[in-house]
Amino acid sequence: MTPLDFDAEVLTPRMARIIEARDMTAQERFFRLQLPRPLNHRPGQFVMASIPGIGEAPISISCGPRHDEQLELLVRNTGSLTRAMHRLQAGDFMGIRGPFGSGFELAEFEGRETIFVAGGLGLAPLRSLIEPVLSDPQRFGRATIISGCRTPADELYREQMQAWARRPKARVIRLVNDTAHQPWDGEVGLVTAPIAKLEIDTPNTLAVLCGPPVMYKFVIMELAARGLSNAQIFIDLERRMRCGIGKCGHCQINHVTCCREGPVFRFSDLESLPEALT
Amino acid sequence: MRGFLTTRTAVLDWLRTLGQQEDVFFPLPLGENSFSFDKVRQHSRLAFEDFDAAPGEKPFRASSCVQPPGKKLSPNNEQIFRFSKNAHGEYQLTPTLDERPRIIAGLRPCDLKAIHLMDRVHSDDIADAHYLTRRRNTTLIAHDCLQPCDEHCFCDATGSLRWRQGADIFLTPQPEAKLLLEALTERGERRLDDAGFAPCSDIEERRALAEEKRAQPFGRHFDAPLQRVIDTVSDSWESPVWDKHVERCFSCGTCNLVCPTCYCFDVQDDYNIDDPDSGQRSRRWDGCMLEEFAVVAGGHNFRPQLAARQRHRIKRKLAWLPARFGDGSFCVGCGRCGHQCTVDIDIFDIANDLLAATEARP
Numbered sequence: 001m002t003p004l005d006f007d008a009e010v011l012t013p014r015m016a017r018i019i020e021a022r023d024m025t026a027q028e029r030f031f032r033l034q035l036p037r038p039l040n041h042r043p044g045q046f047v048m049a050s051i052p053g054i055g056e057a058p059i060s061i062s063c064g065p066r067h068d069e070q071l072e073l074l075v076r077n078t079g080s081l082t083r084a085m086h087r088l089q090a091g092d093f094m095g096i097r098g099p100f101g102s103g104f105e106l107a108e109f110e111g112r113e114t115i116f117v118a119g120g121l122g123l124a125p126l127r128s129l130i131e132p133v134l135s136d137p138q139r140f141g142r143a144t145i146i147s148g149c150r151t152p153a154d155e156l157y158r159e160q161m162q163a164w165a166r167r168p169k170a171r172v173i174r175l176v177n178d179t180a181h182q183p184w185d186g187e188v189g190l191v192t193a194p195i196a197k198l199e200i201d202t203p204n205t206l207a208v209l210c211g212p213p214v215m216y217k218f219v220i221m222e223l224a225a226r227g228l229s230n231a232q233i234f235i236d237l238e239r240r241m242r243c244g245i246g247k248c249g250h251c252q253i254n255h256v257t258c259c260r261e262g263p264v265f266r267f268s269d270l271e272s273l274p275e276a277l278t
Numbered sequence: 279m280r281g282f283l284t285t286r287t288a289v290l291d292w293l294r295t296l297g298q299q300e301d302v303f304f305p306l307p308l309g310e311n312s313f314s315f316d317k318v319r320q321h322s323r324l325a326f327e328d329f330d331a332a333p334g335e336k337p338f339r340a341s342s343c344v345q346p347p348g349k350k351l352s353p354n355n356e357q358i359f360r361f362s363k364n365a366h367g368e369y370q371l372t373p374t375l376d377e378r379p380r381i382i383a384g385l386r387p388c389d390l391k392a393i394h395l396m397d398r399v400h401s402d403d404i405a406d407a408h409y410l411t412r413r414r415n416t417t418l419i420a421h422d423c424l425q426p427c428d429e430h431c432f433c434d435a436t437g438s439l440r441w442r443q444g445a446d447i448f449l450t451p452q453p454e455a456k457l458l459l460e461a462l463t464e465r466g467e468r469r470l471d472d473a474g475f476a477p478c479s480d481i482e483e484r485r486a487l488a489e490e491k492r493a494q495p496f497g498r499h500f501d502a503p504l505q506r507v508i509d510t511v512s513d514s515w516e517s518p519v520w521d522k523h524v525e526r527c528f529s530c531g532t533c534n535l536v537c538p539t540c541y542c543f544d545v546q547d548d549y550n551i552d553d554p555d556s557g558q559r560s561r562r563w564d565g566c567m568l569e570e571f572a573v574v575a576g577g578h579n580f581r582p583q584l585a586a587r588q589r590h591r592i593k594r595k596l597a598w599l600p601a602r603f604g605d606g607s608f609c610v611g612c613g614r615c616g617h618q619c620t621v622d623i624d625i626f627d628i629a630n631d632l633l634a635a636t637e638a639r640p
């Protein structure tokens with residue numbers, strides 16, 4: 001037989017043991033997994049996560065790059081698979097394939113200021129880049145994290161964000177649309193609001209956005225008003241991949257596949273992709 | 279490259295004999311005017327058309343085989359892996375790779391080109407092991423076309439009519455109810471060496487004989503050369519043509535299902551009904567014309583308008599995939615989508631309308 005020049009298990013996940021599972025909000029459950037071997041992912045990449053017999057879906061990697069066997073995911077309960085995942089406990093198993101996608105080039109952020117704008121669950125994938133940037137203030141410039149969600153009860157990574165605010169060269173702005181009569185120590189408003197008042201070094205700044213599609217247009221308008229060009233803005237897009245290897249067709253945006261060329265795109269590259277943000 | 283010459287009957291008998299040892303797929307009659315690539319049995323009715331066949335006299339035509347033969351390489355509900363779970367909740371997963379040898383015979387140049395394009399797609403970047411395993415164990419026996427299939431055919435316009443790459447054996451009709459058999463690969467040579475047909479030394483002359491007999495013009499042709507069609511479709515984003523052709527579309531996805539270069543899929547998990555601790559994951563054909571195709575978690579649809587989905591389908595065939603792979607049109611001109619569409623929407627007409635709209639633009 002001819003030797004295989006392809007991975008026979010390309011569509012077959014490896015089973016990872018859950019070593020920590022807890023609800024972060026009523027909708028989102030946090031998982032720390034022990035993989036059979038290191039993933040060696042880049043920030044902004046995703047995995048195909050599954051429960052055999054139930055299904056598989058793309059989930060953003062929410063921890064910074066690491067070379068051990070651990071992986072962190074934040075899963076929103078939004079369908080039959082993620083509902084089943086919300087019942088998984090430490091000791092249970094989850095299937096993982098990947099990592100997939102282009103992700104962020106860390107070198108691009110060296111010596112630069114970065115503005116992170118996260119809407120809701122968008123904070124999870126951005127965390128994979130925020131962590132390495134904040135952990136090396138010698139290498140990376142000032143980081144501003146603007147994170148918004150609906151109400152205080154929906155906020156993700158609260159203690160983590162409070163800890164980030166104490167790091168050198170870090171600014172953290174936490175917002176809710178509505179306090180909903182809950183205790184709240186952050187600001188009230190949309191993620192667009194703080195951008196106009198930020199002190200920034202425009203030519204040396206990059207912005208990274210992840211959130212619901214409706215958020216991008218307005219955030220980009222605010223960033224443009226501060227003088228940022230489209231080449232200085234990165235967007236992490238959402239599509240429902242079925243394979244992760246550019247074959248199933250579901251994540252195609254015009255002539256590119258989100259799973260391969262994306263899900264992270266430079267905004268100037270999206271100008272030729274009119275389907276990207278609508 | 280070796281050639282052989284024998285009668286059509288001898289080739290059909292050979293295929294029937296091979297069909298007793300392995301899976302041989304050949305167009306078998308389904309009804310009055312439809313054929314299906316099914317397994318050849320000892321008494322299957324098999325036929326090739328005559329060298330002097332008049333248009334429409336073919337025993338089977340590419341577009342009357344509703345499912346393209348290439349779909350045998352990525353079957354619907356194809357199993358990806360099996361799993362079982364033990365008492366400790368630990369899983370065992372086994373990928374399913376189909377290594378059975380098989381033959382697809384009687385396929386036409388348009389379908390052959392489509393398989394070549396699918397080979398490119400599935401070996402691009404991260405390869406699809408399931409497709410490639412099946413493909414490597416498949417022998418392709420293609421058959422030249424001297425007459426267009428029917429009024430839907432436009433294979434010559436898309437550059438597929440003279441396609442031979444990918445075939446292990448290529449058959450060309452000859453006078454006196456004979457066929458020229460050419461081995462184009464080592465695998466084809468091995469197959470033909472075992473068959474015991476009479477060697478043929480004048481291959482080029484025999485091919486020229488068939489070329490003279492080929493209908494001219496062959497099938498439908500666009501109102502411009504193929505490269506102009508590709509350039510025009512590539513440059514057409516906002517165009518009233520996209521709206522015109524969806525006015526009567528039901529968004530049923532038949533055009534996707536019958537297209538030899540549609541390969542999108544959805545994934546489905548199942549438990550075994552008699553053993554809930556085991557099951558399988560499989561993939562089934564999906565189509566970008568279906569309304570739910572671009573829906574993401576939470577319900578947002580990135581392509582809700584029918585015209586946008588139609589544009590997406592046409593641009594994949596005539597703009598985006600040609601640009602990515604540099605291997606010409608991904609529409610091979612088989613005519614199936616127009617033939618099978620219940621409301622006669624035809625990619626050929628859409629392309630011509632886009633050409634006309636571009637010409638008319640000041």
